[in-house]
Amino acid sequence: MSGAAVLDTAPNATAQGLLGDPELWHCIQCGTCSGICPFGYLMDFPPSKMIAALRSETYQKVMAADTVWMCIACSACTTACPTKIPITVNLMSRTKEELLLEGNIPSELQAALENSQRYGNPMGESPRKRTQWIQETDQVPFMGKDTREADILWFVGDYPSFHTGVQPTARAFARLLNALGVNFAILGNDEQSDGDSQRLAGERGLFEMLAEKNARAFGKYTFNMIVTTDPHAYNAFKNAYPELDIRYPAQHYTQFLAERLEQLKPLLKRELQAKVTYHDPCYLGRVNGVYDEPRALLSAIPGITLVEMVHNRSTSLCCGGGGGGMWMDGFQWEKAGVRLSEWRVREAVRAGADILAVACPYEKPRFEDATKTVKGADKLLVKDLSELLADAME
Amino acid sequence: MNQDIFVLVEHLRGQVADITYVALAQAQSLAVETGGKVIAVLFGGNAVELSKNLAADMVLHVESPVLAEYTCDAYASALTGLIKEKSPRAVLMGDTTMGAEVAGVLSARLGMPLISNCVSIKGGKFSAKICGGKMMVEGELPAEPVLVAMVPGGFRVEQGQAAKAPEIKTSPVPDLSGVRVAFKQYVEPEGGDIDITTQKILVGVGRGLQNGDNLELAEELAEALGGAVCASRPVVDQGWLPTTRLVGKSGKAIKPKLYLALGISGAPEHTETITGSEMIIAVNTDPAAPIFDLAKYGAEVDMLDLMPALSEAVRKAKGG
Amino acid sequence: MKIVVPVQLVPDLVEELVVDKSGKALDLDTVRWIISEPDDHAIEQAILMKEKSGGEVIILAPDFEGVDDVLFAAAAKGADRLVKITGDFESGLNAHALARALQPLVKDMNPDLVLTGVQTHNGLDGPIGALLAEYLQMPYIGYVSGVSVQGNKALISKDYPGGLKAEMEVSLPAVLGVSSAESAPRYVPISKIRMVMKTSKVEEQDAGDLDLSGAAVVTRMSPPESAERATMITGKVDDVAAKIVAIIQEQGLL
Numbered sequence: 015m016s017g018a019a020v021l022d023t024a025p026n027a028t029a030q031g032l033l034g035d036p037e038l039w040h041c042i043q044c045g046t047c048s049g050i051c052p053f054g055y056l057m058d059f060p061p062s063k064m065i066a067a068l069r070s071e072t073y074q075k076v077m078a079a080d081t082v083w084m085c086i087a088c089s090a091c092t093t094a095c096p097t098k099i100p101i102t103v104n105l106m107s108r109t110k111e112e113l114l115l116e117g118n119i120p121s122e123l124q125a126a127l128e129n130s131q132r133y134g135n136p137m138g139e140s141p142r143k144r145t146q147w148i149q150e151t152d153q154v155p156f157m158g159k160d161t162r163e164a165d166i167l168w169f170v171g172d173y174p175s176f177h178t179g180v181q182p183t184a185r186a187f188a189r190l191l192n193a194l195g196v197n198f199a200i201l202g203n204d205e206q207s208d209g210d211s212q213r214l215a216g217e218r219g220l221f222e223m224l225a226e227k228n229a230r231a232f233g234k235y236t237f238n239m240i241v242t243t244d245p246h247a248y249n250a251f252k253n254a255y256p257e258l259d260i261r262y263p264a265q266h267y268t269q270f271l272a273e274r275l276e277q278l279k280p281l282l283k284r285e286l287q288a289k290v291t292y293h294d295p296c297y298l299g300r301v302n303g304v305y306d307e308p309r310a311l312l313s314a315i316p317g318i319t320l321v322e323m324v325h326n327r328s329t330s331l332c333c334g335g336g337g338g339g340m341w342m343d344g345f346q347w348e349k350a351g352v353r354l355s356e357w358r359v360r361e362a363v364r365a366g367a368d369i370l371a372v373a374c375p376y377e378k379p380r381f382e383d384a385t386k387t388v389k390g391a392d393k394l395l396v397k398d399l400s401e402l403l404a405d406a407m408e
Numbered sequence: 409m410n411q412d413i414f415v416l417v418e419h420l421r422g423q424v425a426d427i428t429y430v431a432l433a434q435a436q437s438l439a440v441e442t443g444g445k446v447i448a449v450l451f452g453g454n455a456v457e458l459s460k461n462l463a464a465d466m467v468l469h470v471e472s473p474v475l476a477e478y479t480c481d482a483y484a485s486a487l488t489g490l491i492k493e494k495s496p497r498a499v500l501m502g503d504t505t506m507g508a509e510v511a512g513v514l515s516a517r518l519g520m521p522l523i524s525n526c527v528s529i530k531g532g533k534f535s536a537k538i539c540g541g542k543m544m545v546e547g548e549l550p551a552e553p554v555l556v557a558m559v560p561g562g563f564r565v566e567q568g569q570a571a572k573a574p575e576i577k578t579s580p581v582p583d584l585s586g587v588r589v590a591f592k593q594y595v596e597p598e599g600g601d602i603d604i605t606t607q608k609i610l611v612g613v614g615r616g617l618q619n620g621d622n623l624e625l626a627e628e629l630a631e632a633l634g635g636a637v638c639a640s641r642p643v644v645d646q647g648w649l650p651t652t653r654l655v656g657k658s659g660k661a662i663k664p665k666l667y668l669a670l671g672i673s674g675a676p677e678h679t680e681t682i683t684g685s686e687m688i689i690a691v692n693t694d695p696a697a698p699i700f701d702l703a704k705y706g707a708e709v710d711m712l713d714l715m716p717a718l719s720e721a722v723r724k725a726k727g728g
Numbered sequence: 729m730k731i732v733v734p735v736q737l738v739p740d741l742v743e744e745l746v747v748d749k750s751g752k753a754l755d756l757d758t759v760r761w762i763i764s765e766p767d768d769h770a771i772e773q774a775i776l777m778k779e780k781s782g783g784e785v786i787i788l789a790p791d792f793e794g795v796d797d798v799l800f801a802a803a804a805k806g807a808d809r810l811v812k813i814t815g816d817f818e819s820g821l822n823a824h825a826l827a828r829a830l831q832p833l834v835k836d837m838n839p840d841l842v843l844t845g846v847q848t849h850n851g852l853d854g855p856i857g858a859l860l861a862e863y864l865q866m867p868y869i870g871y872v873s874g875v876s877v878q879g880n881k882a883l884i885s886k887d888y889p890g891g892l893k894a895e896m897e898v899s900l901p902a903v904l905g906v907s908s909a910e911s912a913p914r915y916v917p918i919s920k921i922r923m924v925m926k927t928s929k930v931e932e933q934d935a936g937d938l939d940l941s942g943a944a945v946v947t948r949m950s951p952p953e954s955a956e957r958a959t960m961i962t963g964k965v966d967d968v969a970a971k972i973v974a975i976i977q978e979q980g981l982l
Contacts, residue, residue, distance in 0.1 A: 117914045124915040131918065132762070133742065137680065140742050178676050178698075219918030344659055348651055379676075386615070387645060420888060430980050479896060480858070481867045505888055508847065509870040509905065512858025515942055516827070522854045523944045534944060537952070538850050542745050543754070545852060546948040554944075557854065560980030588867035590897045592883070597891030608889070609981060633982070666981050668972075687979060689972060690958060705975060706958030707968045717969040725973045725982055 032068055035104055040097040041065045047091035047101055052332060052354055053346075057081040061091050061101050064109065082109050083120055084349060087214040087337025088296045093328055102214070107337070110216025119216070126341035127217050130224065134206035135172045136341055144203045147174070147181040152188045156202040157235045164199040166191075166270075167237040167262075169251075171244030172207050173375035179382065180375045186404035187243050187267055193281055193407055194274055198241075204231045208247035210254060210297075215338025222258060225250070229260040240264040243400070245297035245374045246336070252302065266298055268373050268399060272307035275314060282406040285317035290402070291367035292320065293358060293381070294330035295374030308373050308399055315406045323361040331358045335376030355380040359388045369395045371402060409495045409553050411444030415464065416487065416501035416510065419453055420478070421594070424462070427502030429568030431558045432463045435500050436568070438529055439465075442497050448574065451475040451486055455576050463570040468577055474584040477591035478506055482584055484513040489582035491518060495553060498529075503557035511557045522555040528562030537561065540663070541686045560665065601652040602636050609635025610664045612655060612682075613643055616671015616692065616711045620648035625715040626670070632722040638662065640678045656681055670711035674699030729783030729877065731774045732839040733807075734830050734860070735767035737792040738848050747949050754949070756818060761794045766845025772909035773875060774843050775806045781877070784808045786837060788933075790817055790826060796930060797921075803928040804920040810928060815935030823851050824942030827859035829935040835864060839901055841882065846870045846905035853943035861903035869898055870905030 032038060041062070048060030058079040059067060067076045076082070091101040099105070113119060119127075129138035147170075148154050155161055168191065174184035191198050209224035232240075240262050242248050251264035271278060290312055298304045305327045312320055325331045332339075334354030339346060347353065359381055362370040372378055378396050385391040397405075413435040418425040428448075435446040448464035452475040459467040468490065474482045487510065491499060499514070501507030503524050515522035525536040527544075535546045537559060604610060611630040617623065623637070630637045637653065644654045655662050656678045663684030670691045672678060679702055682688065690703035691711050700706045707714070739745060739754060740762040748755035774785045786809040787802045789795050799810040813829060815821075834842060842864070844857045861868035873893070874885030877900070886894045887907055898904075961971045976982045 114915065114917055115920070117916075119915055121912060127915060138742060140744070142743065217917060219920075219922060223918050344651065344654065347645075383641070383675075386642060420892075426980070477894070480869060505871045505886070508855055509858045509868055512823075512854035512856075513862045513868055515824070515854055516859045516862030519942070521942050521944055522824075524852060524854050536852055538852060539739060539745055540741055540849050542741060542951060543747075543850075544950055544952050545946045547944045547946045550944055555854075562980070564977050564980050565982065566977075588899045588902070589869060592895040592897055595885065595893040595895060597893075603891065606889075606891070633976070666976060666979060687975075688958075689975065691968075700958040700960075703958035705961055705972070707961040707972070709965055709968055713965045714968060717965045718972060721966075721969040721973045722976075722982065725977060 032073070032105065032108060037099050037104060038065055038068065040099055042097055044096060046094050046096065050090045050094045051085075052088065052090065053084040053086070053350060056350055057084055061105060064105060076109065077113065080118070080120075081349070082106060082113065083123070083342060084346060085110070085337055086332050086334055086339035086354070087211075088332035089300045090332070093300050107214050107216055111218055114216040120342050120345040122342050122344055123215060123338050126338070127212060127215070127220060130207050130209070130212050130220055134224065134227070135176060136207060136212070137172065137176055139176045141203055144175045144205060145200075147176075147184050148188075149185070152185055153192050154188050155199045157199045158204070159202065161199050162234070163236040164197050165238050166196055166198040167232070167235065167240045168198050168200045169208070169240050169242040169244070169247050170200055170205060171242060171247050171375055174243045175205070177375070177379060179379045180398075183243055183375060183378070183398040183400050186398065186400040189404045189407070190271065190400060194277055199235075199237070201231050206231075208244065208250040210246040210250035211336060211338055211340065213254060214336065215341075221254070225255055225258050225260055229255070229258075232260075232262060238263070241267055241270045243267050243375065245295045245302070246376075249297040249301055266304060266373070268298070268308045268311060269304060271403070272310050275310060278403070279314050282315055282403065283408050284406050286315050286402065286406060287317045288368040289319045289321050289366055290369045290371050291323050291362050291365045292371045293323070293333070293362075293377060294327055295372070295377065296330065296332050296336050298373055299330055300328050311399060311403060312371060315402060321365045321367055323365045325361060331361065333358060333374070333377045333380045335380055340376050353384060355384040356388050359384040359391050359394065362394060363388065363390050367394065369397055369402070371397055371399050373399045409497060411439075411442040412494065412496045413439050413442070413444055413446050414491070414494075414496045414499040415446065415448050416483070416499065416507060417448050417450040417458065417462065418502055418504060418506045419458055422453070422457070424458055425502060425504065426565050427504055427507070427558060427560065429463070429565045430560055430563045431500040431502060432568030433563035434529060434558060436463055437563075438498060441531070444497055447496070449487065449490060451483060452477065456573070459576055460573045461569045461571070462574055463568045464574045466577055467574050468579045470579045470581060472581045472584055474587055479587070479589040479591055480506070480509045480513060481589040482587045483510050484517070485584055485587055486582050487514060488517060490579065491553075498554050498556055500556045500558060503559050507557050511555045515555050520553050520555050521550045522557065524557040526556050526558050529556065540684060601650060604636060604638045604653055604655065604662055605660050607636045607662070608665045609633045610638050610662055610667050611635055612638050612640065612667060612669045612672055613711070614640040614670065614672030615642045617643055617648070618712065620646065622712055623648055625712065625719075629715050629719045629722070632719045632726070635664070635666070640672050669699050669703065670715070672699055673697045674702060729777065729781060729841070730786070730837065730839045731777060731783060731841045731843055732786045732788065732834050732837050733770050733774045734788045734834070734842070734844045734856070735771065735798065736764050736790060736826070736845070736848055736856070737761040737795060737798065738764045738850050741849070745951065747951070752946050752949055753820075761792045763798045764845050764848045766847060766905070766907055768845075768913045769909040770843040770845050770906040771802050771805065771807065772911070772913040773906050776910055777875065777877070778806060786811065786839075788813060788830065788833065790821065790935070791815070792817065799930055800921055800925050800928060801916050804916040804924045805914060810930045812930050812932050813935050814932050815938060820940060821938065822940055822943040823853045823856040823859055825938040825940045827856050827863055828939050830860055831863040833933055834860065841875075841877070841901060842866070842903040843906050844903070846872070846907045852946070855905055857903050857905035864903065867898050867902045868905065869896055869902070871907045872904045873906070873908045874910055875904065
């Protein structure tokens, strides 16, 4: 009797859905994805075994395991796959979506999702405090209050807005925008989480809700382009919002500044005698191919020596914060007993760097934390690129 | 109505709850104003043992198999009879797992107004703490007989303790045949670790602990205070304490009455989960540590020096 | 098994609390309402019991801003009926008044069990469960963290401090004040809530005239005095220890 009855159950419904995805059938079971996955070694079902389980109709075993929550959506698997299967989005996040619909998610992630639902930010901060990072001298105009029209809509992002360790990124970028004479404005307290990490953590409905709210805010004003201080937001606007028919040209701030490098260069007067290594954020580098602009910006700072870590550009190691990893530190620590941020900081130390330069707001608190526990990293400074640039201006 | 003040004695497994002494201290101060007596109402248990240091003018003891262990139903029934008979000015109890519900039932049953979350009553005015301690409210003490459920803060435990045992008067057993709840048994806390989210007093240790051997000092302090030890991430990452004791974004959010943050700098990952604490006392050698922005009190000393000294001082204070 | 779950919304403490012009109450324009945490556990407990042995779960909530979201979230978890209690709550609502308003509604529903949160953080006149129980002439047990129904009785697990629990038997119908459900309140994906919003209906019941008696009158509300930065305790280690002990004693914690 089992056949038909079993097919009605949720795990197999997932399997049916995934099996209908022709791209997954191209898998040659080479295992590259599972090998390159930073947590693949401790997953009961790393990506290639998930696909094998699909084909052998034993996907319920995958659904019963909880190790898919070790996936930090870093896209290393997708980038390395020889048959170009979009593993991160089509397999990992789809599976997370199904687990989430069954209510089977780590409690830490649940809290971040509930916060995003309720407050529009994953940390559960009051939305009325979104602009509290702004100090009197910062000169940041608000859409609505100060203007209804600007050349650039700056989408600040959750962590630069709320996280005291990342707020310097936002303040530095405000200085850069003003120094370059850019006509810009921010949404202020109307800004909502971009929702991209929530989407990759399996909460698609929440992503759509947040995107719709942001779209309503965008729609009220006139601007030519969105520039954001968060690569996850950049990825959302570039790749995910268009699927919901929300289309705006968008740039990450490193792209925006790199285009104005000639104008910026004369402003960078203060020398910084330091060895700097740059960490490619997953959602700027691997996923969206932005590798050169951040390096060009760093090279423009007088005195800097740029050194590369062993893993760089498309092979960059994830800080561990993507795909909901930012909100599952406890869960992942219990499973792994290691932190990806520590691996990365160790590489920066090995590269002989004085400064680890970052361009994603998830990274600064994670790497800073890691410098406290990695041997020999106590002198390593973690700085956002915007801070290094702003510091180089007089 | 006469001017006497009743205090319901809350006891569990032979131990009188601290809040009972706090309520007695409040009752003493209130009785001076009203000119009445403080009468401790004790149900079940060993009356001589339980009342030996109650700061009351008299203990009314009611003994019945139905009152051997606490149930709201039985306590409320027994107290109903006593209140009707003696019509006290006020009936005080703890706003606790016992007192809160007894007060609620009695308020509905007897039509007596109820003040819960009450910190103190002075000069005919009550003050109470609501919204997780974020708001204080004040008002006139109602003129009619009133029920009060107390929280700590207004009086100290020892103010409700007396050197001499009060006189015990045994009260006749009321009719308890209508009681609808029966106590079955106690279930001990499961093995495994304590739950730091429900602890009233927490001693949090951070990087300032320096090494795992020093944890003993923190454990000793927590024991003296009747609390538990928790930690920020570096301590847990080193394996000095299990993850169950981790306070922070990747661990647990805490809401104790007192959080003693020792050698914790106060990174957002930690501090965003301690804001539910009613009072934070921070100890750190770094005067610029952000934890001092959240704490009510701070001290710029080495936690390793402070812990043994504080344990000793606490033991002394408790020992009388 | 019919389980009625009255829940309440309380000011969300994530937002700063502001006292209104009267100086006696919160400025409602600045309040963001959220389901009272123990009430969320009461809903979860009811759903868990329904999933285990079937039955009907009815959620009742007074009409505050955001009440529909609370009701729909409960429906997405598995609640069968949603009832919004309407009335003039802005000028003041307390536990006594709400319990009195709930009494006839709950009585008509003829429940086997009433589950509600054991307390609300803004309550000044006792737990609503205890009041409602008495108005309904039902027994009450608060700080409940486990329920198992056997015939017309239920075995209850009641929490005491320090992790100790007591097992009590209560005859049904009864009112229970839930402090924590047997498992933590589940996550409801937005897609499920959106689906439920299309298919569920919210009934409305009028609270009638509120009888606020039973609570003391508040004449002043104010935030507790707090320093922006810690008051520093100075001196040698032994002095610091002595001062800390004094502070702890003042708090009534020693």
